[in-house]
Amino acid sequence: xxxxxxxxxxxxxxxxxxxxxxxxxxxxxxxxxxxxxxxxxxxxxxxxxxxxxxxxxxxxxxxxxxxxxxxxxxxxxxxxxxxxxxxxxxxxxxxxxxxxxxxxxxxxxxxxxxxxxxxxxxxxxxxxxxxxxxxxxxxxxxxxxxxxxxxxxxxxxxxxxxxxxxxxxxxxxxxxxxxxxxxxxxxxxxxxxxxxxxxxxxxxxxxxxxxxxxxxxxxxxxxxxxxxxxxxxxxxxx
Numbered sequence: 001x002x003x004x005x006x007x008x009x010x011x012x013x014x015x016x017x018x019x020x021x022x023x024x025x026x027x028x029x030x031x032x033x034x035x036x037x038x039x040x041x042x043x044x045x046x047x048x049x050x051x052x053x054x055x056x057x058x059x060x061x062x063x064x065x066x067x068x069x070x071x072x073x074x075x076x077x078x079x080x081x082x083x084x085x086x087x088x089x090x091x092x093x094x095x096x097x098x099x100x101x102x103x104x105x106x107x108x109x110x111x112x113x114x115x116x117x118x119x120x121x122x123x124x125x126x127x128x129x130x131x132x133x134x135x136x137x138x139x140x141x142x143x144x145x146x147x148x149x150x151x152x153x154x155x156x157x158x159x160x161x162x163x164x165x166x167x168x169x170x171x172x173x174x175x176x177x178x179x180x181x182x183x184x185x186x187x188x189x190x191x192x193x194x195x196x197x198x199x200x201x202x203x204x205x206x207x208x209x210x211x212x213x214x215x216x217x218x219x220x221x222x223x224x225x226x227x228x229x230x231x232x233x234x235x236x237x238x
Contacts, residue, residue, distance in 0.1 A: 009069060009079040015060045020072070023051050032057065041070060041077055049077040061085070101139045111142060114150065121203055121210035122149045128211050133227040141217045141226065144192065147185065148216045151196035154181055156203050163204040170197045192216060 024031040029042040030051050039059070041051060051057070051072045060069030060079060069079035080088060104111065115126050126149060129137055158181045159165035169180060178184050188196070195216045202209045215226035223231050 006076050006079065008081060009060070009071070009076055012060055012069075012079075012081065014062065014082070015058050015069075017056050017058050020051060020053050020055045020057050022053050039067070039070075045070075045078040047077050049075045051077075097139070104139045104142070108138075111138070111146070114146060118149055119153055119156065119203065121207040122153060122199065125149065125199075125211040125213070128229070128232070129215060129227050132232050137227055141215065145216045147188065147192045148195040148199060151185055151188070151193070152199035152203065154183055155196060155200035159200065159204075161204050163201060166197070166201045166204055170201075191219060 018034040020032055020034060022033040024033075026040075029040055029044075029046065032039050032041060032051055034057065049072055055073045058069075058071040059067045061067035068082070068085040070077045071079070115123055118126065126142070126145060129141070129145065133141070155166060155169060159169050169177060172180065178186075199210060199213065202213060212229040214223065214228045218226040218228055
């Protein structure tokens with residue numbers, strides 16, 4: 001056992017074990033169903049191990065959505081120690097940030113033009129975030145913010161800037177909304193869509209509130225990271 005190259009894995013006691021109920025071969029790996037959950041083993045991570053129904057799967061890690069190792073009846077498909085897994089995640093964060101930066105910079109002129117094309121309250125809103133957060137905010141959060149701001153401008157326009165019409169529009173079915181707003185983006189999350197409605201409504205009710213409304217990304221990361229109005233040292237009446 002001392003010569004086992006996987007000794008660290010077998011000594012790692014952060015794991016759960018479950019019985020495999022069903023295995024389905026996919027193009028790039030295996031879909032594995034256990035009693036109360038399912039998981040996926042990518043071919044690149046399998047080390048040639050082929051999971052089968054009836055086997056016992058050992059899952060290393062905290063929870064089923066952040067596992068860092070799998071073994072089937074004692075055959076390790078892959079394994080990372082806690083330290084290795086944390087290092088891998090840190091590297092992924094760096095790579096994702098570089099990717100966001102490169103994607104944004106390739107479209108910087110386009111983003112600038114799109115911001116300039118927004119109605120003034122929305123334009124001032126985005127410019128406020130930019131001034132506070134600089135390029136970091138642009139790279140990380142501007143595309144998400146713009147999804148709601150541009151939709152808000154369309155909603156405001158098709159509802160003729162009328163507060164009641166915007167409220168009525170929000171109650172329509174998606175099919176009815178698309179008929180009213182043919183250019184509506186169909187790729188919204190619940191958050192970006194809800195904020196688009198709210199920003200359009202604020203424009204109609206009191207457009208001075210639009211730059212002060214929380215960032216679209218705020219519910220996901222908090223006011224401080226998002227650069228919301230209250231975090232900029234500006235009072236409610238500024």
